[in-house]
Amino acid sequence: MDILIAGVGGQGIILASRAIGAAALKTGLRVRTAETIGMAQREGSVVSHVRLGATTAGPLIPRGRADILLALEPAEACRYLDYLKPDGRALISTTPVVPVMASLGATPYPLEDILDYLRNNIARCHFLAAPALAGQAGSHRALNMVMLGALTNLDLPFQAETLLAAALKLLPDRVHDVNRRAFQLGKQALEV
Numbered sequence: 093m094d095i096l097i098a099g100v101g102g103q104g105i106i107l108a109s110r111a112i113g114a115a116a117l118k119t120g121l122r123v124r125t126a127e128t129i130g131m132a133q134r135e136g137s138v139v140s141h142v143r144l145g146a147t148t149a150g151p152l153i154p155r156g157r158a159d160i161l162l163a164l165e166p167a168e169a170c171r172y173l174d175y176l177k178p179d180g181r182a183l184i185s186t187t188p189v190v191p192v193m194a195s196l197g198a199t200p201y202p203l204e205d206i207l208d209y210l211r212n213n214i215a216r217c218h219f220l221a222a223p224a225l226a227g228q229a230g231s232h233r234a235l236n237m238v239m240l241g242a243l244t245n246l247d248l249p250f251q252a253e254t255l256l257a258a259a260l261k262l263l264p265d266r267v268h269d270v271n272r273r274a275f276q277l278g279k280q281a282l283e284v
Contacts, residue, residue: 093249094153097140098172099164100189101129104236108162109140111240111259112248116144118258119250126151139172144249160246161214164222164239165189166206173213181246182214183282185222185239218242218282225277231267234274241278252279 095112099105106127113123124143129136141153155174161182163169169184176182190201210217220242226234240259244252256275260268 093144093160094158095142095144095160095162095243096153096158096172096175097142097162097164098168099138099185100168101136101138103138103164103189104233105138105140105164107259107262108236108240109142110262111255112142112144112243114258114261115248115250115255116142118254121145121249124149124151137168137171139168160243162239162243164235166203166210167201169210170206173210176214179215181216181218182210183218183220183239183242183246184210185235186219187221187223218246220278220281222278225281226274229274229277230270231274234267234271237271237274238278238281241275241280242282244279245282 097105097109109125113125116123121144125141127140129138141151143149143151143153153175157177158175159180161169161172161176163184166184166186166188186207188201188203222235222238223232225238226232237259240255244255263271
């Protein structure tokens with residue numbers, strides 16, 4: 093299974109990819125990962141490739157081969173949409189991180205057009221108001237945990253509890269309760 097995680101710096105993409113990788117290793121799967129972080133510290137584009145069960149494949153997912161696109165920002169989902177295979181699934185947070193130039197009014201951020209484009213170009217697309225759920229859990233910084241919880245409903249090769257335990261191992265004890273709540277809210281929001 094190939095999972096491409098996309099978003100912007102500060103959203104916890106690297107932690108999410110490491111949690112998925114650790115959960116897969118715990119269940120005996122081989123894992124390969126690669127990240128492109130660019131200007132991540134300045135809310136720049138971040139993408140992480142996670143390949144589960146790969147034996148001879150390299151760490152980068154070829155275009156058109158990702159089984160799942162996990163996007164923590166809608167415009168980043170558009171940017172990396174060509175990595176998703178035709179019958180792949182996408183899980184997309186609907187809340188944008190508006191670039192500085194757009195927030196100053198110099199360029200538009202057409203959120204509804206972006207969401208319509210994604211709806212029309214992904215057959216198996218799931219949208220989630222993840223930041224609101226993270227806030228409900230107690231911290232907007234738990235966005236990635238909401239998305240990981242929701243991801244567990246997309247036929248991962250390991251149990252939700254394994255992914256949650258792997259993610260919590262990467263976080264300080266003081267934030268475990270908030271992140272556990274965020275994970276559960278995400279899981280419940282996408283249960284089918």
